[in-house]
Structure formats: structure tokens, C-alpha cells
Amino acid sequence: DVTYGWWAGNAGVTNKSGKFIAAHIAHTGLIAFAAGGSTLWELARYNPEIPMGHQSSIFLAHLASIGIGFDEAGAWTGAGVASIAIVHLVLSMVYRAGGLLHSVLFVGDMQDSEVPQARKFKLEWDNPDNQTFILGHHLLFFGVACIWFVEWARIHGIYDPAIGAVRQVEYNLNLTSIWNHQFDFLAIDSLEDVLGGHAFLAFLEITGGAFHIATKQVGEYTKFKGAGLLSAEAILSFSCAGLG
Secondary structure (H helix, E strand, C coil), X not given: CCCCCCCCCXXXXXXXXXXXXXXXXXXXXXHHHHHHHHHHHHHHCCCCCCCHHHHCCCHHHHHHHCCCCECCCCCXXXXXXXXXXXXXXXXXXXXXXXXXXXXXXXXXXHHHCCCHHHHCCCCCCCCHHHHHHHHHHHHHHHHHHHHHHHHHHHHCCEEECCCCEEECCCXXXXXXXXXXXXXXXXXXXXXXXXXXXXHHHHHHHHHHHHHHHHCCCCCCCCHHHHHHHHHHHHHHHHHHHHHC
């Protein structure tokens, strides 16, 4: 009997957690397909003699920022770009197949599943313990993504616009600097500080995720807090699309 408005995230699938999962998997497939297809399209028409910004390159520029497609001196090689695009296209088919399975064959509500682990992820918008349990797992995945980025920059290297080349970056885990940059993060001009912020964020998200999984809802659970959780779910999904 949830009465959240249509704008409150995923309120439309209140009693259909299986369909909720299917929709998210399908959205992931669409994102992967767009990334892979657009990367191949940009690669086919890319001219290394013209700046990327003048070619409306979005996906190639994103790969270049993490040191893919260019050598350490910043010269275009294209190495690995096509492979990454094809992997995204293959994964998009896997995701869409998973979405179809959850839509057609699997149960519409996870609490009706015969798998005990699956029933833990049933959606009960009026159950604060259920909501915080699911939120905790989301935080864990975001923390792992931050770790991946930090380690990629440390081992492989990312593009440094200050020198116009790819270099390995060791994160600067200076808590004072991180705290001081929370209101002027657009002015940060050090990759070490950027990676330090991600390292700290990884610790914060994984710790918070473990806390939410292991504990129950803190404070009074209200309709507005529930609506906030639903809206946060939608925002996290869009964030994944933008960062992916």
C-alpha cells in the first residue's frame, strides 16, 4: 500500500522486485551497448591530426583520460580501444539476456524465490532494515570501483593534462587536504590529490556498506526517508551511467 509518487525513484515496482532487477539489468545492457557502439563509431572516423574536442569525441576521450589508446608520450596508437568496445557489446547481450530471464522466467517478486539468498534482496519500501541492507551492497560496489580506479592509475597510469602524457600516479592520502577540498574540488590541480580523494572515498563507502549490511536502520523511518532512499537509487543509477 505504498503511496509514493511516480517521481520517487522505483516506486512503480513496489511489489515486483524481480521486475525491478530485470529493468536494472536491461538498463545496464543499454549503457554497455551505447558505450561499445559509440566507441567503435568514434574510432572509425577518428583523425589523430585533429583534436578530439573538435571531433565531438566523448568515448575515445574518456578512454584516453585513463591512458588507453595512447602511448606514454601521448601519441595515438589505438591499442586496446576496439577490444574494449567489443567487450562492451558482448556484455550488453549478456545483460539483456539476464533482463529477459528475470522478466519472463524468474519470479516477479524476490520474496517468492526458492533461493534463500535471493529472498534477502526483496523490496519492502516500508521495511527500513531491508532498505539499508540493499543500500549497503550498493556502497560496497561503489567502493570497489574507486579502488579499481586508484590501482589502475598507480599501476597503469592515467593522462596528465599538465604534461600532456600518460603517467603513473601515487595517491596522496592527506585527510587534511581532502577535507579542505570538499568545497573547492573544481579547483584541484593535482592528480595525486584526486586519487587520494578516491582512496578515501573507497574506504568510506566500503565501511559504510559493511555497516549498513550488518546493522539495522538508524533513527526513525518515515515516508520522507523512504522516498529519499528511492530517489537515491535512481540518482545512483544515473551516476553509474555517467561514470561508466
